[in-house]
Amino acid sequence: MHNATLTELSRRLHAKEVSSVEVAGYFLERIRAASTQLNAFITVDEEKTLAQARVADARIAQGGAHRLAGIPIAHKDLFCAKGWRTTCGSKILENFVAPYDAHVIERFNAAGAVILGKTNMDEFAMGSSNENSYFGPVKNPWDTRAVPGGSSGGSAAAVASRIAPAATGTDTGGSIRQPASFTGVSGLRPTYGRVSRYGMVAFASSLDQAGALAKSAEDLAMMLDVMAGFDARDSTCMERPKDDYVGGLARGVKGLRIGVPREYFSKDLARDVGEPILAAIDAYRRQGAAVVEVSLPNQHLSVPAYYVLAPAEASSNLARYDGVRYGHRAAEYGDLLDMYCKTRAQGFGAEAKRRILIGTYVLSHGYYDAYYLKAQQIRRLIARDFSEAFKACDVIMGPAAPCVAYDIGAKITDCVQMYLDDLYTIPINLAGLPGMSIPCGFGDRARPVGLQIVGNYWSEALMLSVAHAYQQATDWHTRMPAAFA
Amino acid sequence: MNWEVVIGLETHAQLTTASKIFSGASTRFGASPNTQVSAIDLAMPGTLPVLNKGAVERAIRFGLAVGGTIAPLSAFERKNYFYPDLPKGYQISQYVQPVVTGGGLAIVVGDKDGFVPLTRAHLEEDAGKLLHDAVAGRSGVDLNRAGTPLLEIVTEPAMRSAAEAVAYAKALHSLVRWIGICDGNMQEGSFRCDANVSVRRRGDPLGTRCEIKNLNSFRFLEKAIEFEVRRQVELIGDGGRVVQETRLFDPDRGETRPMRSKEDAQDYRYFPDPDLLPVAIAPQWIEEVRRSMPALPEALRRDFLGYGMSPYDAALLTESREKAEFFRASLAATKISQPVSLAHWVNGEMSALLNERNLDFAASPVAPRDFARLHDRVQDSTLSSKAAKEVLHAMTAGEGDPDAIIERKGLRQISDSGALEEAVREALAANPKLVEDYRAGKEKAFNALVGQVMKATKGKGNPQEVSRILRERLAS
Structure with missing residues (x-):
């Protein structure tokens, strides 16, 4: 059952070959069995999950239920779900129980899907290795010595190890695509504004976007179909009809123009990653796609610009965690200032603190123009690079990360190196574009490699069909770590 | 010494929208603490602001009423600081691109007409308030007011006396109520002024200013400015220097006191709020508002x-x-x-x-x-x-x-000349002394005669008519 696609699970549930309670119970058991090895979940609540599964079974019995009805889905622990603890991987929200549902949760609930649990993540989605979680690091199912990537590391590990059929994630600088790449699963970050951010704990508002991680492009299409849609509660959510993601999967890639940026294959890219990527692009060529060289000349500016803008927004977004209304408050303090200082010093981890400090600094009087404003200008240049490139191609392909998953602890002391590793994913966030990562082979130590597919604005349907075509011709996406088979 | 007083006012007018500027919670005054607070006002994780168009519409109305320029595109920014009554740790306000710039208000001081030019008017959200000792020995936070829409109206430093400042504040108070954007209730804090005051010797460049906060009556505004002017003039006269600071007016003692100095001034780290799109105000919208104006x-x-x-x-x-x-x-x-x-x-x-x-x-x-x-x-x-x-x-x-x-x-005045002539005749006959006095040039005697006629008509005689007939008779 754990290798079944969402389509297959849905068929079995609707044919009443299996009940939602059975499916949920099956995955809950797998989560329990893997919990010490992976640490992929922060919160599992069997009672709540099974109660929801029973309701789903009743809906299926009535007939006419949504195709995701009864299917358990894991949610990154920054989507507020009523009655569920929502920690965002932080001590400061360790005991925060959300009084309302995020838009994304509402949509899954409305479809009759079941909440399987809340997945581990880097604190406030800040990190690329999942080592920044207050609840401990997540392990990579392919090799538990390795990181799963981040910040949606728990979701990625859960899908890779088949302890969850599919999961939600968020991607602010690569937090879906990079862990998808590191764990050999398919991940989609939609266009900024495609999915409502309402109820999603904010890291950097102008970059955050909810998406999904799953075993295939086909499953991602089913996930996006539920998540996408206008929501008036998020002013940055676009009032724009969603496309037929599932129905459009089989369109093929004949005549597709694939842009390959000449800047992508530099010395920064490890050979063991570059080779599978080039092989994948070759496979597309064999299926009738044309490969054209494009250029993204300002790509090298994206990491510095991102590490100004994202911390700037984060420093302000995280100000609300002050110990006054909810969340952690220091047990002992003197005056008000002391309460703030102790609460935040105890509540935030090192990376969150680092980014709050950077963000506060770049927004300060006298520095704003040199940092924040300059970074916004660079952001426009990067978006322009892409719009130029998309005149010559339909999608852009390349690596999602410059290397395969590294060992836990290997980079945690060198945060700048870790930031620099985001060079392939960050430009997409700065431009607000949609991006995917799909498994396309293995590199050193048999750790997975992901192919990044970047589309033009609102072209998720095309991107999903492009990924689907590859997955029809190859079987990388069906590989799973032997330890969890 | 010839001193010139320079005053600029910043006024916070609470707008009359039924719900808050970025949430659906009610703005009604006087509810029990924390009963008009949504998840958004509480700054729950993941909540997002959605702009209330009614607040923008009221800002447009104000802009039109003062002849200001309505920005075709204005933006909201975050003003970052920590305080328990500020749930998000930032106030959503406007900094670089306010909805309204320029315009002004005509004022009348005594019999002289004046004009106070405005710098800008921008939208922002109000904070909540702290309740001290509502629970003994502790401070509480009431967030009912958090997120209430305000229009902050800023003048140029154009006023030259407390009287002018009060005349402006009154004119503004009348205008915002007139166009229906603010109920003007000063006791409830719907209309509150901060005054920036400085003095200089005539012809000198602008002096250092002090800002006096939260003046919620016209009398306090006047008293606070008068005190502050006296304080600054005396200070400079004694060879001292005015320090830029924020001061509070104490109405009981009629004086202003320092609250915080410029050295403590916070760096608010303004930046555009990424949760809100810039506000586009199309000319058609402005026209629509214009047509609805009184x-x-x-x-x-x-x-x-x-x-x-x-x-x-x-x-x-x-x-x-x-x-x-x-x-x-x-x-x-x-x-x-x-x-x-x-x-x-x-x-x-x-x-x-x-x-x-x-x-x-x-x-x-x-x-x-x-x-x-x-x-x-x-x-x-x-x-x-x-x-x-x-x-x-x-x-x-x-x-x-x-x-x-x-x-x-029976209050109808007797203007019928027949009836009045009769009464006049009787009065003249009964008061020969008065007639004599009048003819001798004593005007007082005439008034006494009018009084006699009015008395006879029980006060209902038309006084003009009575006078006319009396004069006629006395002349003949």
């Missing part, structure tokens, strides 16, 4: 001056939209059009009667149509002014329409 006080004031009334009366009439409308409706209903006299009656007796009852013109128990008829009865000499006041009292007390009251109380 006639403005300044235009009416000029109309009224055109009727020949004094600037004082015209200014008084345009103090509130209700009063001006009462006047206009009454004027339209009179058969004998005497706007100057009508203005006196509205500003005088009618205002006084309403004041006694704590009513405004909107709630007047006397309809403009009846008021107009009463005024006509004065003009056509049916009533003396004194009798008219009595009738108006009765009307205010709900005793019916003026004609019925006049008949019931």
Whole structure:
């Protein structure tokens, strides 16, 4: 059952070959069995999950239920779900129980899907290795010595190890695509504004976007179909009809123009990653796609610009965690200032603190123009690079990360190196574009490699069909770590 | 020493929207603490602001009323600081691109007309408030007010006296109520002023200013400025220097006291709020708002001056939209059009009667149509002014329409010359001494004779008519 696609699970549930309670119970058991090895979940609540599964079974019995009805889905622990603890991987929200549902949760609930649990993540989605979680690091199912990537590391590990059929994630600088790449699963970050951010704990508002991680492009299409849609509660959510993601999967890639940026294959890219990527692009060529060289000349500016803008927004977004209304408050303090200082010093981890400090600094009087404003200008240049490139191609392909998953602890002391590793994913966030990562082979130590597919604005349907075509011709996406088979 | 005072005002006007500027929670005043607070106002994780268009519409209305420029694109920014009454750790405000720039307000100080130019007017959200010792020994936070829409209206440093500042504040107070964007309730904090005050020797560049916070009555505004001017002049006179700081006015002691100095000034780290899109205001929207605007006080004031009334009366009439409308409706209903006299009656007796009852013109128990008829009865000499006041009292007390009251109380003035001539004849016959005195040149004697006639007619004689007949008789 754990290798079944969402389509297959849905068929079995609707044919009443299996009940939602059975499916949920099956995955809950797998989560329990893997919990010490992976640490992929922060919160599992069997009672709540099974109660929801029973309701789903009743809906299926009535007939006419949504195709995701009864299917358990894991949610990154920054989507507020009523009655569920929502920690965002932080001590400061360790005991925060959300009084309302995020838009994304509402949509899954409305479809009759079941909440399987809340997945581990880097604190406030800040990190690329999942080592920044207050609840401990997540392990990579392919090799538990390795990181799963981040910040949606728990979701990625859960899908890779088949302890969850599919999961939600968020991607602010690569937090879906990079862990998808590191764990050999398919991940989609939609266009900024495609999915409502309402109820999603904010890291950097102008970059955050909810998406999904799953075993295939086909499953991602089913996930996006539920998540996408206008929501008036998020002013940055676009009032724009969603496309037929599932129905459009089989369109093929004949005549597709694939842009390959000449800047992508530099010395920064490890050979063991570059080779599978080039092989994948070759496979597309064999299926009738044309490969054209494009250029993204300002790509090298994206990491510095991102590490100004994202911390700037984060420093302000995280100000609300002050110990006054909810969340952690220091047990002992003197005056008000002391309460703030102790609460935040105890509540935030090192990376969150680092980014709050950077963000506060770049927004300060006298520095704003040199940092924040300059970074916004660079952001426009990067978006322009892409719009130029998309005149010559339909999608852009390349690596999602410059290397395969590294060992836990290997980079945690060198945060700048870790930031620099985001060079392939960050430009997409700065431009607000949609991006995917799909498994396309293995590199050193048999750790997975992901192919990044970047589309033009609102072209998720095309991107999903492009990924689907590859997955029809190859079987990388069906590989799973032997330890969890 | 020849000192010049320089004053600029910043006014926070709470807008009349039913819900908050970025959430659906109610803005009603006086609810028990924390009962009008949504997840958004509480800054729950993951919540997002959604702009209330009604607040923007009111800002546009204000911009049009003061002849300012409405920005086709304006933006919201975050003003970052920590305080328990500020749930998000930042206030959403406007910094670089406010909705309104420029424009100004006409003011009248004494009999002199003036004009106060505005710098800008921008939208922002209010904070909550701290309740000290509501629970003994502890401070609480009430977030009912958090997220209430405010329009902050900033003047140029253009006022030169406390009197001018008060005249401006009153004109602004009247205007925001006039155009319906603010209820103007100063006790409830719907309209509060901060004053920036500095002094300089005439001809010198601007002096260092102090900001006096939260002046919630016109009297406090005046007192605070006067105190502050005195303080600064004395300080400089003694060889000292004014330090830029924020001061609080203590109404009990009538003085301002330092609150925080510029050295403690926070760095608010303004930046565009990424949760909100820039606000696009299309010309069609502005036109729509323009069409819905009432006639403005300044235009009416000029109309009224055109009727020949004094600037004082015209200014008084345009103090509130209700009063001006009462006047206009009454004027339209009179058969004998005497706007100057009508203005006196509205500003005088009618205002006084309403004041006694704590009513405004909107709630007047006397309809403009009846008021107009009463005024006509004065003009056509049916009533003396004194009798008219009595009738108006009765009307205010709900005793019916003026004609019925006049008949019931028998207040009709005697203007019939037959009856009056008879009374005059009798008075002259009965008071030969007075007649003699008058003829000897004593004008006082004439007034005494008028008094005798009025007494004989029980006060109902038309005094003009009585005088006329008396003079005729005495001349013959």
